[in-house]
Every structure is written in structure tokens, then in C-alpha cells.
Amino acid sequence: MEYQSILNSIEKEASYKESSGNVASYIPELAKIDPNKFGMHLYCINSGHYGFGDQQERFSIQSISKVFSLTLAMSLLNDDELFKRVDVEPSGDPFNSLVQLEYENGIPRNPLINAGALVIADILISTLDNPEEKFLNLIRTISDNSEININPKVFQSEKKFSHRNAALLNLMKSFGNIKNPIEAVLDLYTFQCAIEMSCKELATAFMIYANSGKTLFDDTQMISERKVKRINAIMQTCGFYDEAGEFSFRVGLPGKSGVGGGIAAIHPGQYAVTTWSPRLNPKGNSELGMFALERLTTLTGFSIF
Numbered sequence: 001m002e003y004q005s006i007l008n009s010i011e012k013e014a015s016y017k018e019s020s021g022n023v024a025s026y027i028p029e030l031a032k033i034d035p036n037k038f039g040m041h042l043y044c045i046n047s048g049h050y051g052f053g054d055q056q057e058r059f060s061i062q063s064i065s066k067v068f069s070l071t072l073a074m075s076l077l078n079d080d081e082l083f084k085r086v087d088v089e090p091s092g093d094p095f096n097s098l099v100q101l102e103y104e105n106g107i108p109r110n111p112l113i114n115a116g117a118l119v120i121a122d123i124l125i126s127t128l129d130n131p132e133e134k135f136l137n138l139i140r141t142i143s144d145n146s147e148i149n150i151n152p153k154v155f156q157s158e159k160k161f162s163h164r165n166a167a168l169l170n171l172m173k174s175f176g177n178i179k180n181p182i183e184a185v186l187d188l189y190t191f192q193c194a195i196e197m198s199c200k201e202l203a204t205a206f207m208i209y210a211n212s213g214k215t216l217f218d219d220t221q222m223i224s225e226r227k228v229k230r231i232n233a234i235m236q237t238c239g240f241y242d243e244a245g246e247f248s249f250r251v252g253l254p255g256k257s258g259v260g261g262g263i264a265a266i267h268p269g270q271y272a273v274t275t276w277s278p279r280l281n282p283k284g285n286s287e288l289g290m291f292a293l294e295r296l297t298t299l300t301g302f303s304i305f
């Protein structure tokens, strides 16, 4: 497959496109990002790295980190135990919605909405000493880069405006589904969202989901093949919140978005692919990123469907 020439066409097509989306501003530090940044990286199992634009510049991974926290939790607990605390159904609601939690007794619909990721953070705190360090270690290992870190300004900025996540935590704690102090869970969750990675680093990390749970650079089995199948199924059905159907419909790959403007997606057995463009559509997903991935599966002529 001529991936580099396909990516070059996507870059060209995108340059003609008017993007009306806005940079996330509810986390003030994210509002400072240049909205016109745009990069894409594809890491193919058989033929290596391809990309363009701002693919090597780090950005805030935000909700993409929820896939890594789910991976860490699934590597520590058996699925029966874990999925008693969080379900695996699409929510059809915005990422930070509270509404289903009350009538569903504090059990979040899935681990990729905020409520679910907060439960996963609570589980990690109960299971690990120093979960922040373990979290960073996982990402550094799978992206083969020991320099990956958080942006402390983004962390502080989000902490000041975390009222909604605190509300989700309080509601879930009232149902007994949060075991640790609210502040500790909020800290871990905000920490994971403030991690910065480039498209290239993220594609390298996401290769474990395309490569049956193994890193490509040294063939380490990070998580079992069966669990990767389940993580990919959750990404496919829940990775884009109330736009998960739209992403499946247009792109046809399991993927995860973040309000920093990143998207990571995989084609099992083929490649991991990432995009970064900070202009978001009204549902909080990168407008140009979704366009670029739709063009990728169209121009290559294959998706998982």
C-alpha cells in the first residue's frame, strides 16, 4: 500500500477545507494552542512509519488516556471483577454527562466516558502503589520513549475547572462506586489527561491494539490478545461518545478522541494511525482529524468492515 502518497493526498485535501471548529476552552490552558496545527502519523505493522505536518509535536492527549488506563486496569484485574463497576454499553450522551448515572445506580455506561474513566482511576488507586508513576511507565514502555510526561500547566488549569468531574465522582460515591477520596481520584484522572504525546509517539503506543497486544519494536506481550479484542470493541462502540456511530459510519475503525484535538485509531493486524488538529466539532471531537481518517479508509479502500 502506498501509504505516504495517500497521506500526502489527505494533507492536500485538508488544506482546501474550511474548518469551523473551535479549540477546547473549558480547560483554559488548552485554549492557547494554535488552532491550525495539523499532523498525521501512520505506523504500519509491515512497512513502518509514514506521516506529515505537525506529527512530531506533542499535544495534550486528554481522553485518549482513557484507553491506557483501561488497559492498565484490565492487566491487573479480571474482567468479571472490573466490569461489575463499569459497563460496556455506548452512552449516546456527551463525554461529561451526569444524566444516566442517577437512574443506573452510579454504574457508568462504559470506561471511555468521564464517569467510567473516573471509576477506572479509582480502581487503579486501590490496586497500585504510586499509580501516576505506573501509568506513565506503561505509556513510556509502549511508546518506547522514556521522556513522555505530563504538562503541569494543563494539569493545574483543568484542576481549577473540574467541577463537573467532581460532581460525577460525588454522585458515584453516593452509590458506593468510588472507594477512595474524591480529591485523589480527581488528581489521578486529571494527571492522565495532562500527558503530552506526539502523533508519532501515540501511534507507536497504539500499535499494541493493532498488534494483538504486543509492542512491534520488541514483541513484548503487554496485554492478552483476548483483552485487546475487548478494548478495541469498547473503542469501536464508545470511543467517540455521542458520535461513536458517526465515527464508525464514516471511518470504520476502532478509535479514541481527546479534547486536545488528537485521535488515535487502529486497523487490527494492519496499522495504528493518529491525527492532531485542535479545532473540535460541537461533540468535542477533532473535525479535521475525523475528515483525515475518513479519507484514509476511503482512499485505501479498506476498513474493518
Ligand code: DON
Pocket (backbone or CB within 6 Å): 061, 062, 063, 064, 095, 096, 114, 158, 165, 190, 193, 257, 258, 259, 260, 284, 285
Ligand atoms: O475530563 C475532561 O473534561 C477532560 N480532561 C477530557 C475530556 C476529553 O478529552 C473528551 N474527549 N473528546
